[in-house]
Amino acid sequence: MTDALVGLPSHLRQRLASALETGVLPPACSAGLLRSILGLREGSEEIAGALGELEQMGISGRATAAWLRTLERVVLRAPKPDLVWSGPEMTGLPARDTRRVVEELFGSAEHSVWASTYAFFDGPRAFEVLARRMETTPGLQVTLLLNIQRRKGETTAADQLVRKFADRFWKTDWPGTSRPRVFYDPRALELEGPAGVLHAKALVVDEEAVFVTSANFTEAALDRNIELGLLVRDRALALSVSSHFRGLIERGLLRPLPMA
Numbered sequence: 001m002t003d004a005l006v007g008l009p010s011h012l013r014q015r016l017a018s019a020l021e022t023g024v025l026p027p028a029c030s031a032g033l034l035r036s037i038l039g040l041r042e043g044s045e046e047i048a049g050a051l052g053e054l055e056q057m058g059i060s061g062r063a064t065a066a067w068l069r070t071l072e073r074v075v076l077r078a079p080k081p082d083l084v085w086s087g088p089e090m091t092g093l094p095a096r097d098t099r100r101v102v103e104e105l106f107g108s109a110e111h112s113v114w115a116s117t118y119a120f121f122d123g124p125r126a127f128e129v130l131a132r133r134m135e136t137t138p139g140l141q142v143t144l145l146l147n148i149q150r151r152k153g154e155t156t157a158a159d160q161l162v163r164k165f166a167d168r169f170w171k172t173d174w175p176g177t178s179r180p181r182v183f184y185d186p187r188a189l190e191l192e193g194p195a196g197v198l199h200a201k202a203l204v205v206d207e208e209a210v211f212v213t214s215a216n217f218t219e220a221a222l223d224r225n226i227e228l229g230l231l232v233r234d235r236a237l238a239l240s241v242s243s244h245f246r247g248l249i250e251r252g253l254l255r256p257l258p259m260a
Contacts, residue, residue: 004046006071012038013068016047020065027055027064079234086215086227098215099222101231105205106130109140113180114204114242116145118197120217123173127217131176142180145245145254147198150189158189166258182257183249198254201229204245207238 008016015038019025025037029051031044040047054064086098106113106129113130120126134140148165150158162184169182185198203211213229215221248254 004043004050005068008047010072010075012040013072015039017065017068017072020061020068023061025061027059027061028052079232079237082231084211084213084229084231086222086225088226096231098213098227098229101211101229102203102217102222103129105203105209105211107133109133109142109205110137111140111206112204112242113140113142113206114145114202114245115143115217116198116200116202116245117217118147118199118201120146120173122219123169124175125219127173128175130180131174131178134176134178134180143245144180144182145198145200146182146184146257147188148184149197150191150195155191158186158191161189163258166260169257170260179259183254184257185253186255202241204238204242207242208235209233210238210241 005013005016016025019037020027025033029048031048034040034044034048038044051064055061059067082096082101084096084098084101109130115130130142134142146169148162150156150161154161165184170179174180185196187196188198189195201213201216203209205211209231210233211229211231213227215225215227215229221227245254
């Protein structure tokens with residue numbers, strides 16, 4: 001019933017509230033009167049129907065106006081996500097750049113970073129900003145969630161694959177002296193059965209900002225591929241994502257990578 005009112009653009013929602021408050025527009029009105037007063041080109045029938053239903057429920061025009069004002073304040077305070085793209089730039093379509101957003105988030109972290117990715121290449125470049133931030137920000141807690149993949153046909157024992165990955169990661173891929181916690185999904189190393197993988201690509205910084213993206217931590221994904229993500233500064237959402245990651249660890253569904 002109220003979807004037509006909720007979906008109004010902000011300026012029309014405010015104009016409608018004013019018209020109802022002053023009595024210029026009665027709660028039970030025609031679609032033609034709505035078009036005349038609000039300058040609507042389409043949707044006037046649905047809005048008139050919604051106002052009529054509210055009036056039949058005993059909700060006055062002033063009460064509807066007060067609800068619309070409250071709705072407007074909620075909408076204005078709601079976090080607005082930023083679109084983040086990789087790939088060719090499009091003139092006239094404003095959007096953030098994936099590599100820039102990732103490096104800005106890493107470089108601004110004060111308390112905590114959760115970073116999950118399916119794949120990364122050139123670890124020293126991919127993690128350079130984060131490693132440097134750890135060196136300069138004592139107490140910064142960094143948790144990486146990385147996928148360790150068994151290649152098709154490979155029969156090496158899972159613990160040996162983990163050890164090989166850990167040796168390479170700490171000696172070659174991680175560029176700093178301060179080390180993050182690293183976890184992996186053991187299902188990706190199962191020899192038989194429907195194995196799962198750690199495929200989530202997301203960052204949570206200081207439990208305030210959340211970046212969910214299709215991009216891996218690779219040069220191609222960060223710079224060249226057409227990738228899309230959303231950056232939201234919303235504490236409730238950030239806490240929800242980090243809590244889910246934390247729950248996977250606490251339940252043993254993600255396991256720690258050996259430190260040496």
